Structure formats: C-alpha cells, structure tokens
Amino acid sequence: MSQASSRSINGVRNPRRAFLQASVAAGAALLLGFRLPLAAATSPKGGDPFAPNAFIRIDRHGGVTLIMPQVEMGQGVYTAVAMILAEELDVEWGQVRLEAAPPNDKLYGNPTFGIQVTGNSNSIRAFWTPLRKAGASARAILIEAAARRWKVDSGTCRAENSEVIHTASGRKLAYAALIDDAANIPPPKEPLLKSPADFKTIGKPLKRLDTPDKVNGKVIYGIDVMPPGLKFATLAACPVFGGKVGHVNDTKAKQVPGVHRVLALEDFVTVVGDHMWAAKQGLAALDVSWDEGPNAKVNSATVWKELREASEKPGVVAKAAGDAAKALREGKSLDAAYEMPFLAHATMEPMNCTVHVRADACEVWVGIQVLTRAQAIAAKVTGLPLEKVTVHNFLIGGGFGRRLEVDMVEKAVRIAKQVDGPVKVVWTREEDIQHDIYRPVYRDLLSASLANGRISGWTHRITGSSIMARWLPPAFQKGIDIDAIDSAADMPYDIPNLRVEYTRVEPPAVPTGFWRGVGPNNNVFAIESFIDELANKAGKDPVTFRRDMLGKNPRLRAAVDLAASKAGWGSALPVGHGRGIAAQVAFGSFIATVIEVEVDDQGEVSLKRIVSAVDTGIVVNPDTVVAQLQGGLIFGLTAALYGEITIDKGRVQQSNFHNYRMLRIDQVPNIEVHLIKSGEAPGGIGETGTTAGPPALGNAIYAATGVRLRRLPIDRIALAVGKSA
Amino acid sequence: MIALNINGQSHNVDVAADMPLLWVLRDVLALTGTKFGCGIAQCGACTVHLDGSPIRSCVLPVGSIGERRITTIEGVGSTAVGSRVQRAWLDSEVVQCGYCQSGQIMSAVALLTTTANPDDADINAAMAGNICRCGTYVRIRTAIKQAAKGS
Numbered sequence: 115m116s117q118a119s120s121r122s123i124n125g126v127r128n129p130r131r132a133f134l135q136a137s138v139a140a141g142a143a144l145l146l147g148f149r150l151p152l153a154a155a156t157s158p159k160g161g162d163p164f165a166p167n168a169f170i171r172i173d174r175h176g177g178v179t180l181i182m183p184q185v186e187m188g189q190g191v192y193t194a195v196a197m198i199l200a201e202e203l204d205v206e207w208g209q210v211r212l213e214a215a216p217p218n219d220k221l222y223g224n225p226t227f228g229i230q231v232t233g234n235s236n237s238i239r240a241f242w243t244p245l246r247k248a249g250a251s252a253r254a255i256l257i258e259a260a261a262r263r264w265k266v267d268s269g270t271c272r273a274e275n276s277e278v279i280h281t282a283s284g285r286k287l288a289y290a291a292l293i294d295d296a297a298n299i300p301p302p303k304e305p306l307l308k309s310p311a312d313f314k315t316i317g318k319p320l321k322r323l324d325t326p327d328k329v330n331g332k333v334i335y336g337i338d339v340m341p342p343g344l345k346f347a348t349l350a351a352c353p354v355f356g357g358k359v360g361h362v363n364d365t366k367a368k369q370v371p372g373v374h375r376v377l378a379l380e381d382f383v384t385v386v387g388d389h390m391w392a393a394k395q396g397l398a399a400l401d402v403s404w405d406e407g408p409n410a411k412v413n414s415a416t417v418w419k420e421l422r423e424a425s426e427k428p429g430v431v432a433k434a435a436g437d438a439a440k441a442l443r444e445g446k447s448l449d450a451a452y453e454m455p456f457l458a459h460a461t462m463e464p465m466n467c468t469v470h471v472r473a474d475a476c477e478v479w480v481g482i483q484v485l486t487r488a489q490a491i492a493a494k495v496t497g498l499p500l501e502k503v504t505v506h507n508f509l510i511g512g513g514f515g516r517r518l519e520v521d522m523v524e525k526a527v528r529i530a531k532q533v534d535g536p537v538k539v540v541w542t543r544e545e546d547i548q549h550d551i552y553r554p555v556y557r558d559l560l561s562a563s564l565a566n567g568r569i570s571g572w573t574h575r576i577t578g579s580s581i582m583a584r585w586l587p588p589a590f591q592k593g594i595d596i597d598a599i600d601s602a603a604d605m606p607y608d609i610p611n612l613r614v615e616y617t618r619v620e621p622p623a624v625p626t627g628f629w630r631g632v633g634p635n636n637n638v639f640a641i642e643s644f645i646d647e648l649a650n651k652a653g654k655d656p657v658t659f660r661r662d663m664l665g666k667n668p669r670l671r672a673a674v675d676l677a678a679s680k681a682g683w684g685s686a687l688p689v690g691h692g693r694g695i696a697a698q699v700a701f702g703s704f705i706a707t708v709i710e711v712e713v714d715d716q717g718e719v720s721l722k723r724i725v726s727a728v729d730t731g732i733v734v735n736p737d738t739v740v741a742q743l744q745g746g747l748i749f750g751l752t753a754a755l756y757g758e759i760t761i762d763k764g765r766v767q768q769s770n771f772h773n774y775r776m777l778r779i780d781q782v783p784n785i786e787v788h789l790i791k792s793g794e795a796p797g798g799i800g801e802t803g804t805t806a807g808p809p810a811l812g813n814a815i816y817a818a819t820g821v822r823l824r825r826l827p828i829d830r831i832a833l834a835v836g837k838s839a
Numbered sequence: 840m841i842a843l844n845i846n847g848q849s850h851n852v853d854v855a856a857d858m859p860l861l862w863v864l865r866d867v868l869a870l871t872g873t874k875f876g877c878g879i880a881q882c883g884a885c886t887v888h889l890d891g892s893p894i895r896s897c898v899l900p901v902g903s904i905g906e907r908r909i910t911t912i913e914g915v916g917s918t919a920v921g922s923r924v925q926r927a928w929l930d931s932e933v934v935q936c937g938y939c940q941s942g943q944i945m946s947a948v949a950l951l952t953t954t955a956n957p958d959d960a961d962i963n964a965a966m967a968g969n970i971c972r973c974g975t976y977v978r979i980r981t982a983i984k985q986a987a988k989g990s
Contacts, residue, residue, distance in 0.1 A: 188936030188973045321932065328937030329925040329944060331872020331912035338871035346866055371855055389866035390875070391858045462876055462884060462938040462972045511874075511938030512972050543877045737932055741978070745935055748974025771881035771970060779976040780963035 164293035166252040166301060168221040169199060169245060176276060176290035178205045183215045183222040183230065184237040185483055186324050187510035187517070188745075189800045190738035191237045193322045195245060197734050198238075201315040202249025202308060204273035205289070212323060214507055217485040227586065232483045233518050234597075234632060235701040235798030238734055242796050250305035259295035260287045310732060310793060319737035324509060336481035336508040337466040343535040344468070345374060348393040348542055349384040349525060351549045354406040354764035355623040359383055363401040370396045377532050378402075384529050390540055409623035409764040417555060417621045417761060418453075425451070425557040425577035429615030430593035433603035436611030441571025445563025448651050452560070452640040453825040454578075456621075456759035457553035457629055458546075458766075458774060463511025465522040465541040469530035471496055476503045476527065477536070481510035483517040491520045495527040514749070515628035518585070519551050547774055548766040552759055553629030554579035555621060558640035567652050568663055571611040574602055576637065579626040580618040593618065601634035601805070605641055606670050606699045607663040623764055630749055631804035634700040639754075639826065642696040642809030647822060656695055656813065657683055669729045670697055672790060673706040676727035680788055681708035690714065691722065694813025700805050701798030703730040704790075707747070709810040713818045717834030719755065719811075724785040726806060731794035739799050740787040746803020747785055752777040754808035758827050841901055845870070846914025856902025861885045863901045864911060872912040872941050876970070883969030886942035887911045893949040895968075912941035920986075921948045927986035935973035943969045947983050956987050 163173040171179040180199045186192040196210055215222040219229045226240045253273050260278035261268035264285060271280050276289045310316075327333040352358060364376035367385060372392030377384045385396035468479040469492070476496045482488045485507050492503045510517055526539040541549075556578035563571040582597050583590035589597065594616055603614045620626070629635065649659035657678045664671035674697050678684075683693065690712050697706045710723040726743050733739055756775040760767045768774040808826060816822050821833055840851045845868070852867050864870040864887070873896060876884030880895035887896045888910040915921035924947050934940050943966070950957055950965035957965070962983055971979070 188934075190935075321929070322934070325929060325932070325934040325937065328934045328940055329928045330916055331870075331941055333937060334871070335938060337875065338865075340869050340871070389854075389858075389862050391854075391862040391866070394878075460972060462874070462882070462936065462970070464875065510936060512936045514972070540875065543879075543882075741932065741935060741975075744977050745974035748976065749972070752974075770879055771877050772879070776882075776970045776972065777974075777976075778967045778970060779979060780967040782974075782976040785977050 162297070164252075164289075164296045166255055166296070167248045169248045170203060170252050172289050172293055174290050174293055176209060176288055177211065178203070178209050178276065179211050179213050181213050181215050181222075183224070183241065185214070185232045185481070185485070185507060185510060185513075187232070187481075187483070187513035189237075189742060190322055190735060191232065192324050193320060194238055194734040194738060195241060196323060197315050197320060198242065198245045199249045201313055202246045203253050204275065206275045207315060207320065209276060215485075217489045217505055219486050229487070230485045231518065232513070233515060233628060235800040235802065238796045239702055239798050246307050247305050250307050251301045254302045254305050255296045255299045256289055256292050258299050259292040263287065263292075263295060316732070316734050317736065320735055322738070333509060335463050335511045336468065336479055337463050337511065337540060339468050339479040339506075339508070339538065341468070341470065341479070341536045345386050345533060345535060345537045346388065346390045346393050347384050347386040347529055347537050347539045348390060348397055348545070349382050349529070349539060350397055350402070350545060351382040352404045352406065353548065354404065354410050355412070355625065356409045357381070357407045357764070358405040360403040360405040366399040366401065367396040370399055375533065376400060377529065379528050382525065384539070386529070386533055386537060394542065406764060412623040412764045413762045414760045417624065420622065421555055421557050421577060421619055424617055424619040425559055425575065427617065429575050429577065429617035431613060432594050432599045432616050433612065433614040438571045438573050438611040438613040441611035442561055442563045442573065445565045445570045446651070447561060447563040447571075448648060449559070449561045450644055450647060450824060452558040452643060454556040454636050454639065455757065455826060456555055456624060456761070457753055457757045458550040458759050458768070459512075459514045459516035459629060460547060460771075460774060460776070461512030461514060461516055464543055464546040465516070466539060467522045467526035468536060468538040469526045470536035471527065471530040474498070474502060478503065478505045478523060478527070479508065480505065480523055481508040481517060482520065482523065483510070483513050484520060487520050488523045491524045492527045495524055496531065514630040515632065516550065518628050521551065543771070544769045547768055547770065551625045551627035553635070554581070554626040556636040558636065560640060560644045562644065562648055564648060564652050567654055567659075569607065569609045569648060572609045573613045573615070574605075574641065575615040575617065576602060577617040577619055578636065579620050581626055581628055583618065585627070597633040599633065600637065601698065601700045602637035602641065604699065606667045606697065607645070607660070608666050609663070624761060630746070631801045634698070634801070634805045635750065635808075638696065638698045638700060638805040639808045639812070642698065643812050643822075643824065646694065646813040646816060655684075660695070660697055667699070669704040669792070669794075670699055670706070673697065673704050673727040673729050676788055676790060677706035677708050677725055680727065680786060681710070681723070681725040683708060688712075690818060692814045692816065692818025694810045694815070694817055696806055696809035696813060698802070698805055701802055703728060703797035703799060703802050705729070705802050705806055707806040707810045709807070709814045711811065711814040711818055713815060713833055715834065717830035717832070719815060719828060719830070719833070721751065721781060721783050723783050725788070726786070726803070727788045727790060728802070729790040729792050730797040730799050731792050732796050733789060734796060736789055739789060742799045743787040743803040744785045746801060747807045748777055748782060750804035750807030751811055754811050754826050754828060756827050843901070843904065843909060844906065845909045846911060846917075852901070854901060857900045860887065860896040860899045860901050860904065860909070864896065870911055870913055874938055874941055876939065876942070881970075882939070883942040883946060884939050886945040886969065888915070888945060888949060891949065891952055893946050912945060915945060915948055918948070920951050923989050924948050924951065924982070924986045927982040927989065931978050931982040931985060933975050933978040933982050935975055939969060939971045943971065943979055947979070947986070951983065951986055957983060
C-alpha cells in the first residue's frame with residue numbers, strides 16, 4: 115500500500131463508521147484517516163491476497179476488491195468500471211467491493227493523458243481494453259491454477275461466478291482456494307478476452323454501487339470530513355482577478371465568538387474558527403482594502419472587443435480538404451458568427467479542502483478529478499517530498515471539470531501551514547462562483563456555400579482560450595489546441611471543400627478551464643446552429659438536409675432517423691411551438707436530439723419535450739447512459755437558457771443561484787433517451803448531453819419564432835420583439 | 840446552551856442563537872448528511888424538517904427553533920414515508936453525484952406526508968426549491984410517484 119491511502123466503499127462497510135473507527139484507532143492525530151489497511155479489510159487471518167495487477171485483489175475468503183482508477187462524481191464510473199473488471203474476471207457481482215486507487219500515475223494513470231485524471235468523458239473509452247485485459251489475465255491465471263491442481267488441460271476448464279469449473283467432470287474450485295497456487299503462475303502475454311456475445315454483466319442495467327449511502331446521509335464527501343481537532347475556515351480572494359490583499363483591520367473580526375485566527379495570505383484573506391458560521395461572520399466583520407492591480411478596468415466589453423478583433427484575422431489551419439475558398443466564391447454563401455459566454459461550474463458541493471500540515475508530513479482530504487496533481491501541489495506548497503503527502507480522495511459532489519484544477523487544494527494548504535491541527539477550508543457559494551476557473555468565451559466564424567441543396571464549401575474559425583496550453587501543454591502544438599477544435603475539425607457531414615482554423619486568444623484577467631462538454635460544447639453549438647441556417651437557406655427540411663450529407667456516417671444518420679421518428683418530426687404543432695434537431699459526433703458517440711419548445715409573447719421559452727437517440731457503441735450500463743444523457747441535457751440547457759458570467763471592474767458580477775440561475779424541476783419535461791444497439795467500441799457519454807442541448811434548443815426556437823439566436827444564453831428580448839438578434 | 844430535539848434525540852449546544860441550524864448540525868454535531876449549497880435559501884441542499892415541515896436550515900437561526908422537532912436525512916428513514924422515498928430513489932436510480940439528494944429527499948418526504956398522491960403540479964410546487972446540477976429531475980418525478988404508489 116502506498117503512503118497515500120485509499121478508501122473503500124461497498125454495500126456493507128459504512129464509510130462514515132469506517133472513518134470514525136479509523137479516527138478512534140489512530141487517536142487525535144488521525145494518522146491513518148481513511149486508510150483501511152488491506153490486511154484488516156480483506157484478509158483478516160493474514161496471508162497475501164491474490165493481486166495479479168493493480169486493479170484486482172482476491173483474498174482467501176473469496177472477497178474480491180476492485181481498485182477504481184477513476185473518481186466517482188455521479189457519472190456512474192465506479193459501477194461501470196467494476197462491471198468491466200467483473201465481466202472478464204467472472205466474479206459474482208455481489209462479492210465485489212470497491213476501493214479508490216491511491217495517487218499513482220504509473221499504476222493508475224489515464225491511458226489517454228498519462229496521469230490520473232477523470233475527465234473528457236473518456237473513463238470507459240480509455241480503460242475499456244486495459245481493464246478487460248486485467249480481468250481476463252487474472253481469470254486465465256486462476257483457471258491455470260485449477261487445471262494444474264486437477265492435472266487437466268486448462269482449455270477444458272472455464273470460470274463462472276468466482277469458481278473454476280472443469281467442464282467434463284463438473285469439478286469446481288473457488289477462486290479463494292486457488293490464490294496461493296495462482297501467485298506462482300505468470301500472467302499470459304496476451305490474455306484471451308471474452309467475445310461480447312458471451313458478456314453476462316456488461317450491458318445489464320445494474321444498480322449503482324455508490325448510491326445507497328447517498329440517500330440516507332451516510333455518504334462522506336470531501337466537505338464532510340471531521341478529523342479530530344478540526345477547525346473551520348472560509349476565505350475571500352481579492353474580488354479583482356490577480357489583485358492582492360492591501361490593508362487589513364481584524365479588530366472586529368477577532369471579536370466574533372468562535373474566531374481563532376485571521377490570516378492575510380497575499381491574494382486572499384481567511385478566517386479560522388470553531389465552525390463555518392464563526393468563520394463566515396468573522397470574514398464579514400473583516401475590514402480589508404485590496405490592491406486591485408492591473409485588471410481593475412477589465413470588463414465584458416473589453417473582453418469581447420479583443421475576442422472579436424482577433425477572430426477576424428486568419429487562424430492556424432487545423433484541417434483542410436479541397437478548396438474551401440474557391441467553393442465559397444462559387445456557391446450561394448452564408449456567413450455567421452456565434453458567440454459563447456464565460457460560464458461558472460457551480461457544482462452543488464462548493465469548493466473545499468481539508469488539510470493537516472505537520473513538520474514532517476501533510477494530510478489532505480478532498481474530492482478531486484486529478485489525484486496526483488492534488489498531492490503534487492500540496493508537496494510544492496509545504497516543501498515536503500511527495501511521499502510525505504497523503505491524499506484521501508472522496509466521492510465528488512459535482513465535478514463538471516472544476517475539480518480538474520487544484521487551486522482549492524493550494525489555498526487550503528497555504529492556510530493549513532499557519533494553523534495547528536487540521537483545518538477545513540470551505541468556500542462560500544459567492545466565492546465559488548466569483549473565483550471559479552471559467553469556461554472561456556468563444557467566437558466562431560462560419561461560412562458555407564450551397565450547391566444542389568448540399569454544402570459545397572465550409573470554413574469554421576474558432577477563436578478562444580487554449581485551456582490545454584496551460585493544463586496539458588503537450589496537447590497544444592503548433593498553435594492548435596486539440597480540445598478547442600474537437601468535434602469541429604472532425605465534423606460529421608460530407609463536405610468536399612472544408613477549412614477549420616483556430617486562433618488562441620486568452621481573455622484579459624479571467625482564468626479559463628474545462629467545463630462539462632469541453633471543446634465540443636462550443637463547436638457543436640456553432641456547427642449545428644449553422645447547419646440549420648443552411649438548411650433554411652437551401653429550402654430543405656433540417657432532418658433531410660442533414661441526412662443527405664451523412665451518407666458516409668451511417669451511425670449518425672441512424673441516430674438522426676431514430677430521434678426524428680421518436681419525436682414525431684414533421685407532425686403538426688400548436689402555434690408558438692417549434693421543434694429543433696441537432697446531430698453530433700462527440701466523445702466517440704453518435705447522437706441526435708430533438709427538442710420541442712414553446713415561446714410566448716414575452717420571449718419566455720418553455721421546454722416541452724426532449725428526445726435523444728444515442729449510438730455509443732457497446733454499452734456497459736445502459737441505465738447510466740440514459741441518466742447521463744438526461745442530466746447532461748439539463749446541464750447544457752441550463753447554460754443555454756441562463757448561463758453567463760459577466761465582468762465589470764475586473765470582478766465577476768454574479769454571486770449565487772439568484773443571479774446565476776439553474777433549471778429547476780418545474781421547467782424540465784420528460785426526457786426520452788433511445789439507445790441504438792452497437793458492437794463498436796464504447797464511446798464517451800458524460801458530456802454528450804451537454805453539447806447536444808443548446809443547438810437543438812436554438813433550432814427549436816428558430817422553428818417556433820423565425821428568430822435565429824447566435825449568442826448564448828438566449829436573448830428573450832429578441833424573441834419577444836420578434837427581431838433577429 | 841440551546842436545547843434541540845434532532846431525530847428524536849436531545850442535544851444541548853453551546854452556540855450563538857443567530858447561528859443557522861445548518862452549521863450546528865454539520866460542524867457542531869457532525870450530522871453532515873445535511874448539505875451546504877448556497878447559504879441563502881436558494882438551492883434547497885440544506886433542507887430539514889421542523890415538526891415535519893421542510894425548511895432551509897442555512898437561514899434558520901438555531902435560537903428560533905424552540906421545542907419543535909428537527910428531522911434530518913439521517914433520521915428520516917425511520918418514518919414510513921421516509922423509508923419509502925429512500926427506496927423509491929434507489930429503485931428509480933435517481934442519484935448521480937448525490938450532493939443535493941439529502942435535500943431533495945427531505946422535500947419529497949414532506950410533500951408525500953401532506954399529499955399522498957401528488958400530481959405534477961404538486962411535485963413542481965414542492966420540489967422547485969431544490970436545485971440538482973446533475974439534472975436528476977426526470978427521475979425525481981418518477982420516484983416521487985412510485986413512492987406515492989407504495990403507500
């Protein structure tokens with residue numbers, strides 16, 4: 115077991131109780147925290163478990179522990195990953211227990227990124243083959259062990275429900291009885307994977323393993339940890355991005371009952387107290403002046419002026435086919451500019467991190483999408499070697515890309531360095547929204563020409579921040595951010611002359627980061643809105659127009675057909691209603707979505723019906739795919755209807771859910787998701803609904819009103835007066 | 840000292856009367872099932888019951904509670920409606936990240952306690968104060984109807 119510990123969840127062991135027991139056992143210093151020593155957890159009578167690789171352990175009582183390389187933030191990955199391992203390992207589902215992987219890029223790094231990261235809707239895509247091999251390899255070893263015991267050929271044996279069976283004689287040996295023999299058998303070089311036709315677990319709508327403790331209050335998120343001796347802190351960063359703390363008068367703050375410490379730490383102030391209320395009250399009573407620095411004059415107008423100017427100049431060519439310029443000159447052409455606002459993540463669990471810094475060690479409790487980065491930043495801030503930093507990762511109360519950053523860990527460690535004992539740093543919602551790392555503003559310039567009812571030429575210039583250049587520099591090469599052009603350079607329609615360009619422009623002051631849907635959430639909106647405009651210009655039905663250009667993309671065409679059919683495309687609608695479609699290939703999934711809206715005289719938009727058809731290849735857990743589409747659509751539609759972060763005087767103007775609005779249950783209709791059977795490799799799913807919603811909504815609004823909205827969020831005034839935005 | 844009745848148990852807490860119940864539950868009594876979401880009664884994550892009625896604990900001064908009974912997500916499962924709702928939540932596989940679900944369940948239990956067979960309008964009225972960022976609303980609606988049927 116590495117220095118950094120892991121934590122287990124399963125249906126039997128109660129994480130809270132385990133935590134409390136560990137706390138008691140470890141005494142006041144809580145040296146063990148969530149570490150459930152393996153020997154005690156899975157092998158009570160001693161003896162090494164069978165651990166053929168980093169993902170699987172089988173103890174001598176038959177307990178099967180699967181080590182989760184990916185973090186669970188609601189997307190169902192714990193269950194899906196366990197299903198893949200259990201399938202190839204042939205274990206009884208009810209015997210499986212899960213344990214979160216410790217920080218270790220080498221053992222648990224995401225094959226796509228090379229580090230431990232849960233994001234980009236790629237957990238299943240990236241781990242599909244490695245985990246199947248891990249399971250199949252362990253199964254082969256156990257079969258070989260049994261065959262040797264029986265002195266038969268391993269080819270005459272099979273595995274089922276945690277047992278090896280000699281088919282001819284019906285003899286059986288439990289995995290638990292084989293682990294000593296198995297330890298001495300080398301793994302096969304190329305383990306034989308099951309044929310999908312033989313899958314017993316994959317493809318079934320199994321109940322999620324992480325949810326039972328989420329309905330009874332027992333689940334522990336990072337924000338819930340309570341190590342003994344805990345103090346509570348909240349903080350306020352300089353409201354202007356990049357500003358510093360000026361003068362601080364803490365006289366009144368220190369008079370607040372329960373306040374222990376007031377700290378000014380260069381770019382933020384923090385109050386430490388007996389509980390969050392004392393910390394909050396103390397912060398409110400603090401008299402601070404800020405050195406606002408050079409960004410105090412930045413506002414949304416300056417951001418947009420710079421972005422628009424930059425977008426008018428040629429970008430770096432990311433994809434070129436045929437002669438787009440010539441085709442545009444010759445055809446009936448159309449130009450449009452689409453614009454996307456800054457967005458906050460607003461995870462329901464506000465940013466938080468609990469840290470205990472001692473002279474020779476540091477312990478961190480946090481829910482994070484990048485475990486090793488959390489460990490590394492804590493090591494950097496404390497000056498301790500990595501192995502002296504223990505990170506306990508937790509189930510996450512909403513990620514959406516926000517927890518791909520470790521700024522909340524960095525700040526908490528800086529605070530904890532000044533505090534005796536552990537300190538839990540919780541951001542207020544206001545701090546969470548005003549000091550997020552925002553989905554960038556983008557501007558997309560599109561031009562296309564039509565010939566014979568089809569698109570003959572296409573240019574798409576994407577202008578915006580490169581998140582990859584900061585977050586994963588190797589993914590930014592020769593001026594191209596592979597995320598920013600995702601789903602644009604590889605747009606799905608058959609267009610002979612095409613050019614896609616990218617221009618990197620970093621907005622002044624405002625930090626930018628990944629948001630659910632990443633690059634495709636911008637590109638799919640721009641492309642699918644513009645395709646609709648072109649259909650209209652060509653005088654063709656939006657579904658027919660798309661279909662006719664998807665001859666080389668039968669998976670997406672089938673999704674378009676299914677969504678249109680299920681949604682009753684073409685059937686009559688009441689006055690003021692409209693239907694819009696959007697099709698996308700994003701994250702390796704092929705999805706078409708039809709949304710029906712009603713727009714009233716005041717420009718208010720009501721969602722009436724949502725239908726999605728999804729081909730995501732082989733489906734591991736179909737119910738999770740449906741849930742992710744439903745939730746992702748609501749996430750994307752929330753942004754399209756309301757989401758915008760604006761800047762004035764270097765500050766974010768929104769602060770909480772009253773002015774950074776969310777869709778609520780009374781605004782959400784039924785959402786039908788239809789899965790298309792496929793034998794292709796699994797696609798990603800967590801972000802696909804988010805990219806699908808906004809363009810289908812915009813196209814539905816156009817169908818209802820004749821008004822084309824090219825900016826998000828939607829402009830209700832433009833809809834009310836019936837004029838084009 | 841302020842005396843509180845929480846999930847049928849008596850607690851005495853030495854805190855200021857203006858301290859919101861949310862922080863007393865979470866930080867003083869370690870009942871962390873009740874969640875902090877916004878602090879201004881906009882999201883519903885902190886919903887608990889006072890004598891069976893849903894309230895936002897993030898804005899409720901602990902000194903104003905008096906003898907009224909407090910029920911939190913940790914205790915609601917011991918009521919018939921509460922356990923039915925929790926079961927329906929799992930049967931309908933409502934939950935994603937789960938952070939808002941304590942509050943969603945508390946609001947749903949309060950609704951079903953007063954309205955045994957809620958229609959869509961009843962559900963909208965009772966549940967619109969609870970935000971879910973994962974977007975589990977479609978399944979929340981299903982689960983409430985299922986829990987109602989199980990009564």
